[in-house]
Amino acid sequence: MKSDTKFLIVGLGLIGGCYARRLTALGHRVCALDTDPDAIAYALEEGIIARGAAMDEALVREADVVIFGLYPKALLAWLRAHQGALRPGALLTDVSGVKCGVVDEVQSFLRPDVEFVGAHPMAGREVSGVRNSDARIFQDANFLITPTARNTKAAVDAVHELAEILGFARISVLTPKAHDEMVGFLSQLTHVIAMSLMNCNDNPDLAAYTGDSFRDLTRIARINDRMWSELFLLNREVLVRQIDAFSAELAAVRQDLIDQDEADLRERMRRSTARRALFDKERRPT
């Protein structure tokens, strides 16, 4: 990434804020667009962006790299309305948690002289907004790039380099479909489980008795309903399939309890233990 590369963040929330902080710290010119005047005012005060506005075509025109920190529907709407202002040759990328329905859709109507490469930084917090942004959440995190046949190697490499300078620990390239399958399991199913666990028992005294297990499993039950409902519904076919696979496993454990089948129960526990141990070992690349 050249030192004079100019960035524009469209949608200055938690993740957009992290990008802005990190890229500004690296010496780049970073501007931002957000319909929330408070987000822009805060970012200007903090010095994490050079300029900002609700909309300013001059900022769009000057940007070499445009990073969309918007939800999928808002991203599509913004591009349809404003793609005319992009400079020829601009590189566009995003941060959204679903890729089918975003990447294909954008590429179907995008001007041929700019390029969009889908990306998904696998990092987040249980709070939202630029005021809570902190680029340290990228440090041990994975970054997924989801190119299609319409993308050039140069653009994919540039997004790879962007992920590197943002500080991500492991960067992977996969198709939008493989991404949505994986994320439907690793991220969306886990959120469905956490919210279901939190909602299925209304005993008000839980906190007095709990251990760490319940705290761990419900941390992500604090969920941004606007964002996650949009992501869930965009990926609903995958997510329903993942819920069904998980439910089948849960039902098998239940049946072991009914049958008092200690041997099968222990076999399932040994399997999960072995798989989790492998997972620990592979958590950090060496």
Place this chain on the structure above:
Amino acid sequence: MKSDTKFLIVGLGLIGGCYARRLTALGHRVCALDTDPDAIAYALEEGIIARGAAMDEALVREADVVIFGLYPKALLAWLRAHQGALRPGALLTDVSGVKCGVVDEVQSFLRPDVEFVGAHPMAGREVSGVRNSDARIFQDANFLITPTARNTKAAVDAVHELAEILGFARISVLTPKAHDEMVGFLSQLTHVIAMSLMNCNDNPDLAAYTGDSFRDLTRIARINDRMWSELFLLNREVLVRQIDAFSAELAAVRQDLIDQDEADLRERMRRSTARRALFDKERRPT
């Protein structure tokens, strides 16, 4: 707890080891029985017990307080075999994660001149054995005492005091039945969920793509199969009911996805967010 109170730990595993470390550090005489010679040898070398053996009736006879760090079935078997060696007036307590089927059973055959008060320190690690014991796991943890009508106030108070000197953050008293109901939800259901999530997808590349959500939800998928299968089966009626309540909530989310019912999905997310926020606030007593 008087300074000359003598403790005996029967079953010197992870939790028994934590008790031994802490009580020895407080200046008490702490001895231990364990059928694993390595556990005893290690604890003697480390100076966390004064004496130890596989079985030594002299150590049983001298103990004012006997703490069972055994699994429920082993606890019952030990007491049936060796209760004759206990000193009159001895206080017995345990650490096991299920209370019905343990407390009632013990009290049904126990000598009338000694007293057993059920207890459950809500702390643990994903590893086992005295070599992994570390009394710091008690620091922010909850401690549950489960007396019955057969217990005296003095004995319950003594176990309360024991929990205090062990360093637990919050000590609660409830019936064995209420305990098993609560633990069936907070601890057992969460372990069933974690192992089911770990086992329901055999993609070997998961680790390369995951975020923190999946790591959090599967931490406890590393599970001691001998201990947890025993606890699950002892509490199977409660646990099956908890699985069913959770499954019903999961099915409702699934139906929202099928129906594309964004309003209901968001309502469920807002409910889980509100409940989890309350939970955070109440996590530490002030």
